[in-house]
Amino acid sequence: xxxxxxxxxxxxxxxxxxxxxxxxxxxxxxxxxxxxxxxxxxxxxxxxxxxxxxxxxxxxxxxxxxxxxxxxxxxxxxxxxxxxxxxxxxxxxxxxxxxxxxxxxxxxxxxxxxxxxxxxxxxxxxxxxxxxxxxxxxxxxxxxxxxxxxxxxxxxxxxxxxxxxxxxxxxxxxxxxxxxxxxxxxxxxxxxxxxxxxxxxxxxxxxxxxxxxxxxxxxxxxxxxxxxxxxxxxxxxxxxxxxxxxxxxxxxxxxxxxxxxxxxxxxxxxxxxxxxxxxxxxxxxxxxxxxxxxxxxxxxxxxxxxxxxxxxxxxxxxxxxxxxxxxxxxxxxxxxxxxxxxxxxxxxxxxxxxxxxxxxxxxxxxxxxxxxxxxxxxxxxxxxxxxxxxxxxxxxxxxxxxxxxxxxxxxxxxxxxxxxxxxxxxxxxxxxxxxxxxxxxxxxxxxxxxxxxxxxxxxxxxxxxxxxxxxxxxxxxxxxxxxxxxxxxxxxxxxxxxxxxxxxxxxxxxxxxxxxxxxxxxxxxxxxxxxxxxxxxxxxxxxxxxxxxxxxxxxxxxxxxxxxxxxxxxxxxxxxxxxxxxxxxxxxxxxxxxxxxxxxxxxxxxxxxxxxxxxxxxxxxxxxxxxxxxxxxxxxxxxxxxxxxxxxxxxxxxxxxxxxxxxxxxxxxxxxxxxxxxxxxxxxxxxxxxxxxxxxxxxxxxxxxxxxxxxxxxxx
Numbered sequence: 001x002x003x004x005x006x007x008x009x010x011x012x013x014x015x016x017x018x019x020x021x022x023x024x025x026x027x028x029x030x031x032x033x034x035x036x037x038x039x040x041x042x043x044x045x046x047x048x049x050x051x052x053x054x055x056x057x058x059x060x061x062x063x064x065x066x067x068x069x070x071x072x073x074x075x076x077x078x079x080x081x082x083x084x085x086x087x088x089x090x091x092x093x094x095x096x097x098x099x100x101x102x103x104x105x106x107x108x109x110x111x112x113x114x115x116x117x118x119x120x121x122x123x124x125x126x127x128x129x130x131x132x133x134x135x136x137x138x139x140x141x142x143x144x145x146x147x148x149x150x151x152x153x154x155x156x157x158x159x160x161x162x163x164x165x166x167x168x169x170x171x172x173x174x175x176x177x178x179x180x181x182x183x184x185x186x187x188x189x190x191x192x193x194x195x196x197x198x199x200x201x202x203x204x205x206x207x208x209x210x211x212x213x214x215x216x217x218x219x220x221x222x223x224x225x226x227x228x229x230x231x232x233x234x235x236x237x238x239x240x241x242x243x244x245x246x247x248x249x250x251x252x253x254x255x256x257x258x259x260x261x262x263x264x265x266x267x268x269x270x271x272x273x274x275x276x277x278x279x280x281x282x283x284x285x286x287x288x289x290x291x292x293x294x295x296x297x298x299x300x301x302x303x304x305x306x307x308x309x310x311x312x313x314x315x316x317x318x319x320x321x322x323x324x325x326x327x328x329x330x331x332x333x334x335x336x337x338x339x340x341x342x343x344x345x346x347x348x349x350x351x352x353x354x355x356x357x358x359x360x361x362x363x364x365x366x367x368x369x370x371x372x373x374x375x376x377x378x379x380x381x382x383x384x385x386x387x388x389x390x391x392x393x394x395x396x397x398x399x400x401x402x403x404x405x406x407x408x409x410x411x412x413x414x415x416x417x418x419x420x421x422x423x424x425x426x427x428x429x430x431x432x433x434x435x436x437x438x439x440x441x442x443x444x445x446x447x448x449x450x451x452x453x454x455x456x457x458x459x460x461x462x463x464x465x466x467x468x469x470x471x472x473x474x475x476x477x478x479x480x481x482x483x484x485x486x487x488x489x490x491x492x493x494x495x496x497x498x499x500x501x502x503x504x505x506x507x508x509x510x511x512x513x514x515x516x517x518x519x520x521x522x523x524x525x526x527x528x529x530x531x532x533x534x535x536x537x538x539x540x541x542x543x544x545x546x547x548x549x550x551x552x553x554x555x556x557x558x559x560x561x562x563x564x565x566x567x568x569x570x571x572x573x574x575x576x577x578x579x580x581x582x583x584x585x586x587x588x589x590x591x592x593x594x595x596x597x598x599x600x601x602x603x604x605x606x607x608x609x610x611x612x613x614x615x616x617x618x619x620x621x622x623x624x625x626x627x628x629x630x631x632x633x634x635x636x637x638x639x640x641x642x643x644x645x646x647x648x649x650x651x652x653x654x655x656x657x658x659x660x661x662x663x664x665x666x667x668x669x670x671x672x673x674x675x676x677x678x679x680x681x682x683x684x685x686x687x688x689x690x691x692x693x694x695x696x697x698x699x700x701x702x703x704x705x706x707x708x709x710x711x712x713x714x715x716x
Contacts, residue, residue, distance in 0.1 A: 009144040010083060012137065012191055012251040013076075018334045019083045025337050026084065032340035035329045036084070039077045046074060047093055053100035059113040059124045059430025060423065068122050071097060072135040079142025080332050091146035094139055099151075101136070102158025113430060118174040118181065121163070124430065126171055127181045133163055133188025134244055138251075141195035156196050164189050164201060168209050176208050176215035178223035179394055180233060180241040186217040187244030194251050202256075205248070217248060221264060223364060229271025230360035230370065233396045235279035236292035236418075238272055243302035245269055246309045253313070262313045270314050273306050277323060278358055279373070282382060282410035284326060288418035289371065289388060291396040291437070299327045308335035316342065318354075325349050352379050357477040359485075362390040362469065369469035374483040374504040376512065383408045383637065385504045385514055389470035389487040392462065399457040400447035401470045401489040402500040406514060408637055411583050414448050415533045417441045417605070420613055434613045436563065440605065443560030450498055450520055450631070451529045456559050457492035468492075473499070474688040474704040481506045482707040482714040486683070497521040501668070501683055507709050511636070511654065515681060517668055518631040530631045531603075532590055533619040536581035539651075543577050543600060545570035554607040555621075563609060564619070568602040576658050579620050580651075587639040589653040592622055593632040593660065599623040630663055632670060667696040677710040 008016060027033050051071060058064040075094050082090035108121040120129040140155065147155070167175050167185055175185045186205045193201025208215030224232055224241070231238035249261045249269060262269060277298060279287050284297035298307075304327050307320050312335030321342055330336030361370040368391040376383045386405040391397075406414035420437040422428035429435075440446055444456040458465040468491040475485040486501035503515040520528050545568040555564040572594050580589040601621040605614045622631060639650030654675040661669035666686055672679040683705040684694060690703045699706075707714040 009195075010079075010141045011254045012141040012194055013080065013247075014083075014333045015254055016083075021334060022332055022337050023084045025341070029337070029340035029344045031328070031330055031343055032332070032337055035336065035340075036332055038329070039332070040081060043074065043077050043081055043090065043093070047089060051097050051100075053097065053104055055104070056108065056111050056120075056122055056124075057113070059426060059432065060128075061426030061431040062113075065123055065128075065426075065431075066424075068132065069128070072132045072139070075139035076135040076142070079139040082143055082146065084332060088146060091143040094143045095147060095151065095155075098136075098140065098143075098155045098159055102155050105159055105162045108162070115430075115432065118171055121166060124432075126167060126174060127184055129163060130167065130181070130184035130188040130244075133160070133167075133192050134184065134247060136160075137188060137191035137195045138247070140192070144195065152196075160192050160196060164192060168204055172209050176210075178215065178220060180224075180237050180396075182215070183217070183220045183224070183241045184244045186220060187248035190217060190248050191251055194255050206252075206259075218264070221245070221268060225265070225268050225272055226361045226363055226368075226370070227266070227268070227366045228360050229268055229273075229275035230362055230390075231272060231276070232362055232391060233393050234289035234292060235276055235286040236288065236290070236296060237396055238276040238279075239286050239296055239298070239300060239302055242273060242276060242306040245272070246306045250309050250313075267314070270310060273310055274319070275360055276303075277319065277353065278355065280353070281384070281407055281412070282352060282355075282380065284323075284353075287386060287405070287407075288416040289386075289390075290393045290398050291419040291421075291433070291441075292416075293421060293423060294412075294418050298323050303327065304329060305331060308333060308339060311335040311338050318350075321346065322350055322353055352382070355382060355384070357480075357483060359472075359475060359477060369471055369487075372472075372475055372477065372485040374477055374485060374502075376480055376483070376504055376506050380409055382410075383504065383512060385483075385502060387485040387487060387500075387502055389472060389489070391469040392465040394466070395462065397462070397465065398442045398447065399444045399460055399465060399492075400449050401457050401492050402487050402498055402518075403447040403449040404500075404502055404516065405448065406635065408588075409584065409586060411586075412535050413583055413588055414635070415535050415617065416448075417446045417533070417615070417617065428613065436609060436613045440560045440563040440614065445529065445531060445560040445564065446533070446605075448532055449500075449530070450518060451531070451559075452493045452496055452520070452526045454527065454529070454556050454559055454561055455493070457489075460559060473501075474684075476705070476715060479715055481508075484683075484705055484707075484715075486688075486704070493526075495522055495524060496526065499685065501705075503681065503707065505679075505707060505709075505714070507674075507679075507714075508712065509675075509677075511638070511674065513637060514635040515670070515672075515679075516631070516633040516635070517670065517681075517683070518633075519628070519663065519668070519685070520630070521628045523627060525625065525627055527623065527625050528629050528631075529621050529623050530633075531619045531621045532579075532633075533617060534581055534588070534590075535617070536583035536588060538602070538618065539580045539582050539587070541570075541577075541579050543570045543572050543575070545600065545602065547602075552607075555601060555603055563605055563607050563614060564603040565605075565607040566601060567604055567618075570600040571597070572600060573597045576655065577622065578653055578655070580653065582641055585641045585643075586637060587641070587651050589634075589636045589638065589655070590620060591634045591636070591653060591655040591658065593630075593658040594622075595630075595660065596624075596626075630660065632658060632660060634658070634672060661697045667694065669697045669699065678708075680706075680708040682706045682708075
């Protein structure tokens with residue numbers, strides 16, 4: 001069998017020199033000592049027990065699934081302890097588990113609960129089998145020196161070969177797919193290859209099963225990140241994929257240094273980690289772009305792994321140190337040691353991550369749209385406006401071009417449903433994605449963007465959506481009083497062009513607001529719906545509505561509409577439609593300009609849902625019909641509600657008047673009266689040269705836009 005390296009084991013998780021350094025420092029730094037003690041207690045509790053390696057039968061959340069998942073962590077942690085303590089009992093413990101897998105794995109066929117084209121054998125899906133390979137591969141490397149030649153052969157032929165053959169032969173198209181599953185598969189096979197000295201495995205992992213470089217680990221790095229580190233499936237999934245990227249890269253650093261893997265594509269793995277951290281809320285939870293579970297944050301095991309390896313590879317970083325302090329545990333490797341030492345020496349840490357306004361491109365070349373995060377304020381007073389104009393995001397993408405979301409003071413205000421899934425809960429479809437994920441969560445009506453004729457963008461067809469992306473027209477994010485992002489989409493619907501410009505404004509008198517200008521253009525008549533999904537309690541509206549308190553019906557019958565209860569509706573004309581909500585201690589008012597007739601709906605998710613899989617969340621939907629239509633809306637952040645002392649201040653909207661002065665192919669000019677003061681917005685819709693002077697509506701300005709409040713230009 002070809003030998004892939006000459007160094008002695010271990011070489012995947014750490015090498016002998018690193019292990020010796022960590023061992024020497026175990027009790028010098030509190031966080032390192034505590035992390036070591038936690039692992040030791042967990043493994044020690046199992047040393048005298050017979051670890052079950054059951055025949056697989058359960059989906060995610062079931063006993064056999066959870067047991068095998070716990071087993072590969074036991075294997076890995078036992079291997080780490082063997083190297084740090086020198087005690088053979090840990091290696092012997094791991095060997096017993098490995099020999100059970102060596103007996104089990106050759107007998108396995110496709111998992112009985114498999115439901116997709118990529119079934120697993122130990123687990124219900126191949127992705128989890130790849131997880132097993134990553135950790136079991138490192139564990140084998142860690143205990144390799146304790147095993148006899150015969151034991152090694154038994155484990156390599158019995159535990160590993162059937163799994164590797166299955167993933168690379170039976171599931172070859174899946175293994176070669178550019179996707180987070182493929183990242184895990186490549187890392188698993190590659191780490192096993194390094195641990196077993198099998199260069200064939202390593203080469204397949206690096207270059208694909210055909211070894212032509214069109215797939216494999218390097219292609220996964222090339223294909224899933226933009227040049228600035230944005231991960232095309234979204235921040236939730238970079239959280240998941242970052243672990244196999246970093247663990248396999250860490251192993252490659254030791255055995256194939258000529259690859260210089262951490263400097264590959266201009267250090268894109270470092271950029272990916274930092275971009276992932278930047279795309280989180282104040283509590284560290286990842287923003288819900290595409291499929292996402294909102295509970296996941298940067299304290300998860302995946303981010304602990306990436307942060308600690310990054311500290312060792314890329315050097316000290318205050319932002320990583322802040323996150324590591326929140327994680328409150330470290331890996332028992334050189335990076336974890338370095339962080340523990342730095343935290344021990346650090347007397348004062350920031351209260352919040354140093355978030356900033358930032359924009360990321362999407363696509364391999366950075367030319368497939370992107371996402372902008374406009375931020376205003378500091379610390380607990382931070383406001384984040386998200387504008388999404390990315391490509392689709394592969395199989396985890398949603399049909400929501402030009403979608404916006406708003407976070408304020410750590411709370412999600414304009415919401416994104418995320419994904420419909422109870423991961424790890426067997427009773428809910430075996431922990432898989434629930435049917436309502438495709439039925440509702442991915443559909444356009446579940447997002448804060450325009451829906452035409454009750455049809456999702458690209459008719460909800462992934463193969464079509466994958467061919468297109470939205471585009472940025474112009475943006476300005478470096479001047480906090482007036483930040484803006486303007487985007488367009490012309491392929492979501494045949495014959496319909498959409499352009500959306502959103503401003504995050506901090507006015508001189510402390511008012512903070514969002515201005516949303518959404519123009520929809522078509523030569524034919526359509527029905528346009530613009531939903532604002534919100535998180536908060538409805539306080540008041542400026543319009544009278546019909547409330548359906550005794551009997552309700554769904555808003556529609558397909559494309560996600562069937563999952564929205566129509567709780568109330570109203571007919572309005574030539575007015576400003578206002579809705580005020582209360583979230584925590586702050587009021588938020590949406591004021592939308594209605595020129596001509598419109599229909600308003602108050603809805604709540606949960607219709608057509610007999611198994612109660614959906615969260616019941618409210619939305620305010622504005623419906624207009626015609627050819628060219630505009631949705632001009634202001635969202636004010638205002639007031640304070642003191643429930644303890646029973647005081648409410650600034651609870652009413654300051655919007656007195658909204659007027660469209662001009663809105664055509666060339667220019668949009670909006671005039672708004674706020675508390676007796678004029679807010680004037682002028683913007684270009686075709687020419688965005690920052691040096692060009694424009695004149696329209698008796699107003700002149702330079703550049704793509706101008707924001708003037710009470711006579712003062714804010715975007716200077």
